[in-house]
Amino acid sequence: MKTKKIFLNVTLLGFIYFLTVGFIKSPQTDYTPIEQGKWVAPASADKITNPLKGDIASIVSGQKTYKMLCLVCHGPKGKGDGMAGAGLTPKPADLTSSTFQSQSDGAIFWKIEQGRSPMPSYKTSIPEKKRWEIINYLRTLK
Ligand code: HEC
Incomplete structure (x- = not known):
């Protein structure tokens, strides 16, 4: 039960991380030479x-x-x-x-x-x- 919860949290965090980093990084790609x-x-x-x-x-x-x-x-x-x-x-x-x-x-x-x-x-x-x-x-x- 507990491991499932931790697993869910980690997945959620990973997803949030992916979203924010992906969001912050994407405008930069517009400036690649x-x-x-x-x-x-x-x-x-x-x-x-x-x-x-x-x-x-x-x-x-x-x-x-x-x-x-x-x-x-x-x-x-x-x-x-x-x-x-x-x-x-x-x-x-x-x-x-x-x-x-x-x-x-x-x-x-x-x-x-x-x-x-x-x-x-x-x-x-x-x-x-x-x-x-x-x-x-x-x-x-x-
Ligand atoms: C650090 C290297 C560098 C130096 C020093 C440099 N240029 Fe350039 N120049 C470039 C690059 C790279 C481009 C292409 C830029 C682009 O297409 O976005 C360019 C493009 C140009 C263009 C536009 C060309 C076009 O197709 O319309 C002109 C005009 C030009 N340079 C003139 C000069 C003159 C005059 C000098 C000296 C006062 C100079 N450059 C110094 C790297 C340089």
């Missing part, structure tokens, strides 16, 4: 215009910043094959691809500003002008 969908900038980002458009001199400076801060992940030619990117999920984007290059400068600007895990946000660490320089450099990679 593998489930991260395609990264799309909002339409409003397309309206941000590049103040350095056509400025050839900015490309050299943009390349310098790229080598310093982006190459580790995105690779020497922007292919997404940087050393630090090899173990990341998702993989760093191929910045030479036509899918990438078909975006507006504003959308790319927005993404560099925002970042998305595992890519950091550069909103405060790279001044706006430097970010436009990088974009002008990225346009030479296609």
Whole structure:
């Protein structure tokens, strides 16, 4: 009789545990990197215009910043094959691809500003002008 009661209690506790832990844990699974969908900038980002458009001199400076801060992940030619990117999920984007290059400068600007895990946000660490320089450099990679 007694053992039956204990057995019931243990089963009940186990069930409650399963429910709470299952409940607490489930929202986290929404953030696993593998489930991260395609990264799309909002339409409003397309309206941000590049103040350095056509400025050839900015490309050299943009390349310098790229080598310093982006190459580790995105690779020497922007292919997404940087050393630090090899173990990341998702993989760093191929910045030479036509899918990438078909975006507006504003959308790319927005993404560099925002970042998305595992890519950091550069909103405060790279001044706006430097970010436009990088974009002008990225346009030479296609
Ligand atoms: C720690 C590694 C890392 C560094 C450093 C890094 N990125 Fe990224 N980047 C990523 C990853 C990973 C993604 C893909 C993110 C996703 O799809 O959610 C990405 C995506 C992007 C995208 C969006 C690509 C697309 O498909 O639209 C741009 C633009 C970009 N990176 C530019 C840069 C620039 C510019 C720098 C340097 C200032 C930089 N990244 C530094 C890892 C990195």
